[in-house]
Amino acid sequence: METNFSKIKATGKLLSSKQISCEELTKQYLASIEKENKVLNAYVKVTEEQALETAKKVDEKIMRGESLLPLEGIPMSLKDNISTKGIETTCCSKILQGYTPIYNATVWDLLQNQNTVLLGKTNMDEFAMGSSSETSCFGGSFNPHNPNHVAGGSSGGAASSVSGNIAVFGLGSDTGGSIRQPASFCGVVGLKPTYGTVSRYGLIAYASSFDQIGPITTSVEDAALVFDAIAQYDPMDSTSQGKKESAAASLNKEIKGMKIGIVKEYFEGIDEDVRTAMEKSIETYRQLGAEIVECSIPEIKYGLPVYYILACAEASSNLGRYDGIRYGYKVPHYEDINEMICKTRSEGFGAEVKHRILLGTYVLSAGYYDAYYKKAQNLRGVIVNAFKRVFETCDVILAPTVPMTSFERGQTQKDAVQTYQTDICTVPVNIAGLPAVSVPCGFDSKGLPIGLQLIGSHFCESTILNAAYQFEAATRENGTFKAVEMGVAL
Numbered sequence: 001m002e003t004n005f006s007k008i009k010a011t012g013k014l015l016s017s018k019q020i021s022c023e024e025l026t027k028q029y030l031a032s033i034e035k036e037n038k039v040l041n042a043y044v045k046v047t048e049e050q051a052l053e054t055a056k057k058v059d060e061k062i063m064r065g066e067s068l069l070p071l072e073g074i075p076m077s078l079k080d081n082i083s084t085k086g087i088e089t090t091c092c093s094k095i096l097q098g099y100t101p102i103y104n105a106t107v108w109d110l111l112q113n114q115n116t117v118l119l120g121k122t123n124m125d126e127f128a129m130g131s132s133s134e135t136s137c138f139g140g141s142f143n144p145h146n147p148n149h150v151a152g153g154s155s156g157g158a159a160s161s162v163s164g165n166i167a168v169f170g171l172g173s174d175t176g177g178s179i180r181q182p183a184s185f186c187g188v189v190g191l192k193p194t195y196g197t198v199s200r201y202g203l204i205a206y207a208s209s210f211d212q213i214g215p216i217t218t219s220v221e222d223a224a225l226v227f228d229a230i231a232q233y234d235p236m237d238s239t240s241q242g243k244k245e246s247a248a249a250s251l252n253k254e255i256k257g258m259k260i261g262i263v264k265e266y267f268e269g270i271d272e273d274v275r276t277a278m279e280k281s282i283e284t285y286r287q288l289g290a291e292i293v294e295c296s297i298p299e300i301k302y303g304l305p306v307y308y309i310l311a312c313a314e315a316s317s318n319l320g321r322y323d324g325i326r327y328g329y330k331v332p333h334y335e336d337i338n339e340m341i342c343k344t345r346s347e348g349f350g351a352e353v354k355h356r357i358l359l360g361t362y363v364l365s366a367g368y369y370d371a372y373y374k375k376a377q378n379l380r381g382v383i384v385n386a387f388k389r390v391f392e393t394c395d396v397i398l399a400p401t402v403p404m405t406s407f408e409r410g411q412t413q414k415d416a417v418q419t420y421q422t423d424i425c426t427v428p429v430n431i432a433g434l435p436a437v438s439v440p441c442g443f444d445s446k447g448l449p450i451g452l453q454l455i456g457s458h459f460c461e462s463t464i465l466n467a468a469y470q471f472e473a474a475t476r477e478n479g480t481f482k483a484v485e486m487g488v489a490l
Helices: 007-016 024-039 048-063 106-113 157-163 180-186 220-230 273-288 298-322 337-348 351-364 369-390 414-423 429-430 460-480
Strands: 044-047 075-078 115-121 146-150 169-174 189-192 210-218 258-261 289-297 396-400 434-445 448-458
Touching: 007 024, 007 048, 007 220, 024 048, 024 075, 024 115, 024 396, 044 157, 044 258, 044 429, 048 115, 075 258, 075 448, 106 115, 106 220, 115 448, 157 169, 157 180, 157 210, 169 189, 169 220, 180 189, 180 298, 180 434, 180 448, 189 220, 189 460, 210 220, 220 434, 258 273, 273 396, 273 434, 273 448, 273 460, 298 351, 298 369, 298 414, 351 369, 396 460, 434 460, 448 460
Parallel strands: 075 115, 075 169, 258 289, 258 396
Antiparallel strands: 044 115, 169 210, 189 210, 189 434, 396 448, 434 448
């Protein structure tokens, strides 16, 4: 069934039909950012001059009677760990304040070539390490559905900007759930592509074997459109393969007979409101003609320890480059080079980043390498094989995105362990390099959004997005999605 939920297409039609100029539209978004960002703290830098310059180009193209590209003139946001030439990129860390890249990330080059309108860089957990965006040196990013609650992390600012209608779409990065978890918390769609489909060139690394860039949107169709635009082969990224087929062109396919796996381990320890929403979602798929397959992946219990050992080990290596010598923050007073490096890193990194660097350094040390890092790498292979086994019997896995809904501000300081556990349903996907999408599927008793996660086999973005599209079409009018009353109303 066809839907009319695409905000990208709706915006494009307004521009092409000259109902609004791109400059007028951009000014509306910039005005809304000025107002709403005081509440949401979604943006850490607004790129007004660049946005209006691009908007002018788009308007000139429209006046010449030329057709617009799919994302041309569409106002968007970009997570602050994606390099933008000439625009400060800080990873929301004191140690990178003042750093202005001399090159663009490939994803931004691709979007810039389509004349998408960059509204600004969005808030995030420092170096993408966190689940609430509260480790940011700019302060946390908050939830448009209830600003007393967090937007999630680490791509909290991107999710908040889209959910709060101060961007049509956003790009985030997902290392252990950092696109899907904030999408779930904020009631929007978040796609984590297969590792290697989207270039990581220009993405400031947290954990290189896990990191992946993906879209955050208000609809499944929009996620497919953005994915198609950015999932291109890039020789600058040695892991790049690009997409196998157009995701947008594969939407609206019949899912009758599709086998949807229900992995029992994903449903252990989840909140009752989340469980109820999952049960309703499963029933929706039954009514759409899908075959529900009960299955088990006991190996995913190793997901969290494997992730935190390997990701922190990679972080320890990747963040070794920040020494105050080449770029970024440097302490003003020091006796010698060793003191300068030690003080710079001590003052420049926040507490959570330092915790993860220390953990990573520990597991890579000579006495503990075999006991922790090597064992975790072996278990990673076990988890990969476990998913392969399950995908022999089903096409898609259905699971909660997060075992709970958005928590209140400051909860991360009160209970760090609970914060880490928000990743329990998302990290296995990153460990195995699989694609997964989070789709709104209802609300808890407090009115906070709940996300449904659909996981696919490698390079099967089209399959999971089509399954998500059919779910969205069947449920969206029944209260599974609710737009907030803020930002720009199209």
